[in-house]
Amino acid sequence: MTLLRLALRNLLGAGLRTWLNVFVLSLSFVLIIFSRGLIEGMNKQAEEAMIDAEIGAGHYQHPAYDPYDPLTLPDAHGPVPAPLAGLAAAGRAAPVLVVQGTIYAEGRLFTVQIKGIDPGQTALSIPASVLDTGADNPEIPVLIGERMAKTAGLASGDVFTIQWRDGRGTFDARDARVIRVMATTVQSIDSGQIWIPLARLQAMTGLEGQATFVVLNQGTPPPPAPGETAAAAPSATAVPGASVAGAGAVLDGWGFRSQADFLSDLRAMVRAKNIGSSFVTVIFLALAMLAIFDTQVLSIFRRRREMGTLMALGFTRAGVIGLFTLEGLLNTVLAALIGAIYGIPILGWVARTGWAMPPDVDSYGFAIGERLFPSYSLGLIAGTALVVLLTTAVVSFLPTRRIAKLKPTDALRGRMT
Amino acid sequence: MNDTPIIATTGLKKIYPMGLHKIHALAGVDLSFDKAEFAGLVGPSGSGKTTLLNIIGSLDSPSEGSAVVLGRRIETLSHKEAAGLRNRHIGFIFQTFNLLPVYTVYENVEFALLLLGDPPSERRRKVMSALEWVHLADRARSKPAQLSGGQSQRVAVARAVVKRPDIVLADEPTANLDAENSHNVLQTMETLNRELGTTFIFATHDPKVMQYLRRKITLIDGRVAADEPQDGRP
Numbered sequence: 001m002t003l004l005r006l007a008l009r010n011l012l013g014a015g016l017r018t019w020l021n022v023f024v025l026s027l028s029f030v031l032i033i034f035s036r037g038l039i040e041g042m043n044k045q046a047e048e049a050m051i052d053a054e055i056g057a058g059h060y061q062h063p064a065y066d067p068y069d070p071l072t073l074p075d076a077h078g079p080v081p082a083p084l085a086g087l088a089a090a091g092r093a094a095p096v097l098v099v100q101g102t103i104y105a106e107g108r109l110f111t112v113q114i115k116g117i118d119p120g121q122t123a124l125s126i127p128a129s130v131l132d133t134g135a136d137n138p139e140i141p142v143l144i145g146e147r148m149a150k151t152a153g154l155a156s157g158d159v160f161t162i163q164w165r166d167g168r169g170t171f172d173a174r175d176a177r178v179i180r181v182m183a184t185t186v187q188s189i190d191s192g193q194i195w196i197p198l199a200r201l202q203a204m205t206g207l208e209g210q211a212t213f214v215v216l217n218q219g220t221p222p223p224p225a226p227g228e229t230a231a232a233a234p235s236a237t238a239v240p241g242a243s244v245a246g247a248g249a250v251l252d253g254w255g256f257r258s259q260a261d262f263l264s265d266l267r268a269m270v271r272a273k274n275i276g277s278s279f280v281t282v283i284f285l286a287l288a289m290l291a292i293f294d295t296q297v298l299s300i301f302r303r304r305r306e307m308g309t310l311m312a313l314g315f316t317r318a319g320v321i322g323l324f325t326l327e328g329l330l331n332t333v334l335a336a337l338i339g340a341i342y343g344i345p346i347l348g349w350v351a352r353t354g355w356a357m358p359p360d361v362d363s364y365g366f367a368i369g370e371r372l373f374p375s376y377s378l379g380l381i382a383g384t385a386l387v388v389l390l391t392t393a394v395v396s397f398l399p400t401r402r403i404a405k406l407k408p409t410d411a412l413r414g415r416m417t
Numbered sequence: 418m419n420d421t422p423i424i425a426t427t428g429l430k431k432i433y434p435m436g437l438h439k440i441h442a443l444a445g446v447d448l449s450f451d452k453a454e455f456a457g458l459v460g461p462s463g464s465g466k467t468t469l470l471n472i473i474g475s476l477d478s479p480s481e482g483s484a485v486v487l488g489r490r491i492e493t494l495s496h497k498e499a500a501g502l503r504n505r506h507i508g509f510i511f512q513t514f515n516l517l518p519v520y521t522v523y524e525n526v527e528f529a530l531l532l533l534g535d536p537p538s539e540r541r542r543k544v545m546s547a548l549e550w551v552h553l554a555d556r557a558r559s560k561p562a563q564l565s566g567g568q569s570q571r572v573a574v575a576r577a578v579v580k581r582p583d584i585v586l587a588d589e590p591t592a593n594l595d596a597e598n599s600h601n602v603l604q605t606m607e608t609l610n611r612e613l614g615t616t617f618i619f620a621t622h623d624p625k626v627m628q629y630l631r632r633k634i635t636l637i638d639g640r641v642a643a644d645e646p647q648d649g650r651p
Binding site: 002005006008010012013014305306308309311312313314315316317318319407408409411 | 434471474477496497500501503504505509511513515517518519520524528529531532533534576
């Protein structure tokens with residue numbers, strides 16, 4: 001306690017020197033938390049967007065379907081298993097039929113995935129309801145994303161030709177009209193694909209009642225297999241595209257791919273990006289530590305006579321080392337307090353208003369909106385504080401090792417031993 | 418007076434290696450000091466005054482011989498034990514005052530008591546009492562930079578005696594003071610010696626200090642050349 005009081009007195013007594021250090025360190029604190037918060041916010045936003053627009057509570061997939069292999073598509077369809085059809089009828093799941101096709105837009109040819117989805121579905125937050133243009137509409141209503149629109153040169157209201165093969169392998173073609181170009185941050189529901197009404201696609205392909213996968217609404221648990229109770233342990237199954245088999249019963253051969261499994265790819269990418277972003281953290285941390293180290297070295301050099309006096313007054317060398325290390329550490333504590341004073345309002349404001357993203361944000365490979373909202377979790381703040389504190393402790397201690405060899409008589413004369 | 422000396426040195430030597438040569442700062446010093454002495458080590462520069470003071474104050478250890486201070490053999494003390502001895506029983510006064518610049522006068526004097534773990538009320542009483550001894554109670558909130566040399570040295574005296582040590586070691590305490598301040602500081606120390614029974618040992622070659630000494634030990638080339646009683650009053 002005495003040591004703490006003395007260290008605090010020394011620190012506050014040093015005046016401007018202390019406050020400059022504290023300010024630099026607090027700046028590092030705030031910038032580290034801000035940059036980590038941006039990354040965390042980006043990850044959170046990407047996950048939320050993917051869950052909302054693509055994953056839902058997870059997918060039941062046809063056994064032949066491999067999302068990473070378009071060649072599986074011709075065979076990747078089948079009747080929706082009864083439990084899933086029941087959920088779809090109750091509005092708690094959305095069957096999606098995926099068919100390989102070609103579009104002719106603006107005189108160019110593009111290979112696309114034609115995805116059929118029920119306009120009344122609520123599993124995915126895409127504006128599928130705009131596809132409800134009536135069964136007798138001769139033109140196929142199409143919903144596309146902004147990336148697809150840009151690639152194909154299409155705009156809302158444009159008419160183009162779709163060609164596809166039906167369930168028996170026969171080619172067919174028809175005109176389609178872009179009903180809406182949707183803005184979405186999720187590239188995987190946008191690029192290279194068009195959305196049309198499920199019933200229409202089923203009729204076009206002769207695959208009535210069939211689907212490729214079924215998206216469960218959020219909050220809907222995977223249904224138990226017939227004869228099982230909901231509480232029964234679900235069996236695991238190998239699902240194409242799933243690195244880890246999702247938890248959920250196998251229904252007529254359809255396996256469940258969980259939300260976590262979908263996100264595992266994203267999370268792996270996040271981990272890889274985190275290594276890169278850590279570089280920024282290390283730079284900020286290094287700047288702060290340089291300030292502390294410099295102060296400590298200077299302090300030990302300038303305060304040799306004071307060290308001698310402390311020893312003459314009854315301090316042990318360990319006590320002097322402890323005092324100087326504690327002074328370094330208290331810099332961090334003061335920096336955290338000062339950082340909190342101006343950091344909380346600034347970071348809070350950015351978290352509320354968001355951070356405008358550049359137009360080429362898609363190149364990040366993440367589903368990020370026009371504005372990125374940083375996320376500052378308790379773990380992030382506590383983790384940052386702990387890392388800075390530990391690093392400061394080490395950096396504060398390192399220069400003081402010289403004191404361990406210091407003779408009181410030399411120190412009193414202002415010499416280093 | 419107790420017959421047992423509170424400080425006794427026997428065949429005390431301190432040798433500093435200097436390249437291929439050795440410097441004999443102390444070359445066999447046999448001395449003893451009783452409680453409440455007001456004694457001085459005098460002699461030219463390099464005669465071993467400060468070295469002897471440092472060993473008695475457990476800031477340094479002898480190369481040979483023995484120094485027993487308050488029953489403890491200095492040469493056998495660990496760093497921690499030596500620090501404990503200094504903390505509880507020995508006060509230091511330095512030529513350059515060595516006040517801690519970021520602390521106030523009050524805090525500088527209080528420092529020694531903090532290390533002893535005295536409770537706050539006790540500390541306050543002792544500090545104010547010590548500052549009154551040196552007539553600086555009204556400067557308690559000043560910083561050392563705001564004090565004159567004489568005032569600074571009086572603060573150092575207050576810091577040295579506030580814990581009521583058995584021994585105060587003063588190394589050239591008047592070297593940076595003018596005549597008037599020197600006499601003020603010395604009178605203060607003499608009063609404290611008389612009233613508290615504290616042993617004062619000086620290392621000095623200042624004639625003003627010598628006027629106050631009751632015992633003068635002359636060191637030359639690390640040996641005791643003379644050890645004689647004095648009147649002790651200027």
